[in-house]
Amino acid sequence: MIKNDDAKWRHTHQQARLEEILPNGVVRCHLSPRNCTLREGQHGFCGVRMNRNGRLVTLNYGKSVHATEETIETEAVNHFSPGERILSMGNIGCMLNCAYCHNWKTSQAKYVEDKDVYHYTPEQVVDIALRHGIRMLSWTYNDPVVWHEFVRETAMLARQKGLMNLYKSAFYITPEAVEELLPLMDIFSISLKAIDEEYYRKYTTGRLQPVLDGIKQVYRAGVHLEVSNLMITDISDDEGSARKMADWVLKELDATVPLHFVRFHPDYRMRDTVRTPIPRLIRAREVALEMGVEQVYLGNVYDTPFSNTYCKDCGTLLIDRFGLNAKAEGLDEKGCCRKCGRNAHVKMRGPVGAPSFVETIPASEVLERKTFQWHGDVRSLHVQARNASAQPVKLYVRRTLSNGTAPWRVVQLSPQESFRFIIAQSMPNETGCEVLLPKDLQTNLHEVFDRAHFPTVSIEQTGIQSTDVTPLPAYR
Template identity: 50%
Template sequence: MHPASLWKALPNGRVECHLSPRKCRIPEGGLGFCGVRYNRNGELLTLNYGKSVPMTEERIESEAVYHYAPGAPILSLGNIGCMLKCDFCQNWQTSQARLVREQDIARYTPEQVVDYAVRHGIGILSWTYNDPVVWQEFVMDTARLARQAGLRNLYKSAFSIGPEAIDELLEVMDIFSISLKSLDADFYRKFTRSELQPVLEGIKQVYRARQGGRGPHLEVSNLCITGRNDNLEQARRVCDWMLDNLDDEIPLHYVRFHPDYLYTQVARTDVNFLEQARRQALDAGVKFVYLGNTANTVSVDTCCPQCREVVIRRSGEGIALHLDGNRCGHCGHVLPIVNLPQTSKPVAFAGKPGRSLTHVFRGAIGAAHIEQATENPIRYVFLDADGKEIMGGQSSCLRFLVSKPSARVVAMRIDLDADKDVRVLEVFDRAHFPTVLTEQSQSGSCDVPPAPLQPR
C-alpha cells in the first residue's frame, strides 16, 4: 500500500477522494469505485502503486498520436483498475480490478522505469492501456523523474478525472491523447457508469494550458461502437464540439471497435461508416481527421491542408516522412506537428541467429507482442505469401510490439539465440494489452479476443 493523494478526511473515519469527479466517500475498510483506493483507519491508500502490466515498447501512433514525434518508440505502461465500468472495455483483464490475475502483473519503481527507457533509447513514457487516472501517485513520481532524465510523458486516457489531478498532470505531461467516447450524456451513464461533462471540462482544461503555444500536445479520439454510437449524427456532434471548444488543428481520430468483454454479440465497426464520418468531419472544417484500427487505408496518412500532398505515410510499422522540421516537404506550409529527432539506440545482433520461429497473422489481426525473459537482441522479419522478406526490425526489450507494414504480409519470422525462447501474444487493436498466448487463441475468433477469465 502507498499513501494516496487528492483526498480529505470526513467525520466518522470516512474519506472523500478527489482524484475523479465521482468524489467517492469511502468508509473505513472500504474501496472506492475504482477498486484500488482503500480507506485504512481514516487514511486513503492506493493499492496499485508500482503495479503494472509488463512494460512494452511500442510506436507512438498506437496511442492515437499522429502529430508528435511520428514513428517514435514509446515505453507503454498500464496498471490496475479504472474510473469507468465500460461493458465494451478492450483491457478489462486489468481495468476491472476484481478480475486481475497475478501472473499478468509486474512491479516496478519509478527509477526502474526511467532507467529501462534510457537504457533502450526510448524517449517517451506512455501511460495507457486500462487508464492511468487510478495510478496518479506512481504516474506523477515517475513522470517527474523522467523529465529530469530528459524523457517525455504521454497520457492516454478516457479522462474521467478531477481538475486538481489535471493540474498536477499539466506539470509533467507533454502529450495528451484523450478518448471522448460520445457527446451523449446518457451513453456515458448507461455504458460507462460515469458522466460526460467532467470529461469535456477536462479536455478544455488541457486545451487552455496550450494557450501561448507552450502547453502540452493534444489529440482526441472517438471510439465508434457498433450499435451504440456508430452513426453520422453522433460522429458529427463530436467534431462540432471540437470546433466549438478547441480549434480546427487538433487531430481527431475515429476509432474502430472490436467486440470485447461483455459486448461481444456484435460485429466490428463498419469501415465504410468510419470513412463517411471522416469525410463529414473534414467537410465541417476539422483539418486533420484519421481512422484508427483500420489497415491499408489512406485515412491514416497526414496530408498538408495547403497543397494536399501526403507528408506522413503510415502502414503499420512502416512510416515515411515528407517533412522539413514542422513544414510540409512539398510546399513549405507550417504544420501543427512536433517532429523530433529519433533517439533509438541500435540493437547489436551478434552473428547469425541460433534458431527461428514463425508467427502467422490471422485474419484482420495485424500486430503482436513479442515477450522474452531477459533483454536479448531479437530480430524479426515480415514475410509475404511466397516467403519473400518485406522488411523487419529488432529489439532487446522484454516485451515489444510488432505491426504488419503491408497488406502483403502474412507471417513474421523471429530470429533469436538457440538457448532463448519467446512468447507471442496477438494484439487486436492499438492500446490493447493482450494476456493470452497466441497458441491459446488460435481456435478463437479473429474479431473477438479470447478471455482468460470469465467476467462476473
C-alpha cells in the same frame, strides 16, 4: 468469471494523493469526479483506492501490466514526432466500467490475476526506456488516472532524464488532478466516448461533463492534444454522432486539434455484435472534414489512406502510415509541408531513434525459431522475452514478405531482464514475422487485436485464435 478479491497484489499499499479527511475516520477521494466517500476498509469504485486506518491509500502503486515498447501511433497520436518509439505502461483498476472495455481483465480490479501483475519502481521504468533507446513513456491501456501517484513520480524522474511523457486516457478525472499532471505531460491523447450524457451513464458508468471540462483544461494549458472517438457498432457510429463530435471540437477547441474515429471490436459485456463497419467510419471522417476539422483519421483500420497526413493546401503526402508505422517524409524539421510551406501542426522532435538491424545472423549462434502469420484483422503481435541467465543475450525478429524477407531486428536483453515489444504489419506485402531466440530464453507471443488492446494470454497457452473478432479470455 472468477473474482480475485484476495489476490497478492492487494496486500501492499501506499499513501494516496488528493484525499480529504472527514470526521469519524472517513475519507473522500478527489481523484475522479465520483469523489468516493469511504469508511474504514472500503474501496472506491476503481477497486484500487481505499480507506485504511482513516487515510486514503492506493493499492496499485508500481503494479503494472508488462512494460511494452510500441510506437506513438499506438496511442492515437499522429501529430507529435511520427514513428516515435514509446514505452507503454498500463496499470490495474479504472474509474470507469465501460460495457465494451478492451482491457477488462486488468481495468476491473476484481478480475485481476497475480500472474498478470508486474512490479516496477520509477527508476526501473526509466532505466528500461534508456537502455533500449526509447525517448518517451506512455501512460496508457486500462487508464492512467487511477495510477496517479506512480505516474507523477515516474514522469518527474523521466523529465529529469530527458524523456517525454504521453497520457492516453478516457479522462474521467478532477480539475485538481489535471493540474498536477499538466507540468509533467508533453502529450494528452484523450478518448471522448460520445457527446451524449445518456451514452456515458449507460455504457461507461460515468458522466460526460467532467470529461469535456478536463479536455478543455488541457487545451487551455497549451499541451499537445489529440482526441479519439471509439465508434460502437449501431450505437455511436452514425453520421449524427460524428457531427456532434466534430462540432464540439470546432467550438470548444479548434480546427487544428486532430480527431480520430476508431474502429471497435466486440469485447467484455458487449460481444453480441460486430466490428464497426468501415464505411461508417469513412463517412464520419467525411462529415468532420466537411465541417472544418483539418485532420481526421481512422484508427484500427488497415489498408486505408485515411490514416495518412496530407497537406491542407497542396495535397502533398506528409506522413505515410500503414497500421502503427509511420514515415514523415513530406515534413520539414518545423512540421511544415516541404513543398508549399504550410504549417501542418505536427510537432517534430528530431530524428526518431531506431532499433538495431542486421542482414545476417552469425552462424555460430544456435537459435530456436517461432513464426506468426497475420490473419484477418490481427496485424500486430507482442513479443515477450525473459532472460533468466546471468549473461546478456540477443533475440532476433524480422518481417516476412510475400516476395522475400526484411532485415533482422536485434533485441538485447540484460541478465534477468524481461522485455515486451510490438511488431505490427508495416506494408501490404508483409505476411507475418519470425523470431529467433536462444534456447534458454523464455518467450511468449501475444496476438494484439487493436491498438488499445493489451493481451493477457499468449498463443502458447491458447494457440492462434481462429477468430479475429474478440480476443481471449472471453468474459462470462
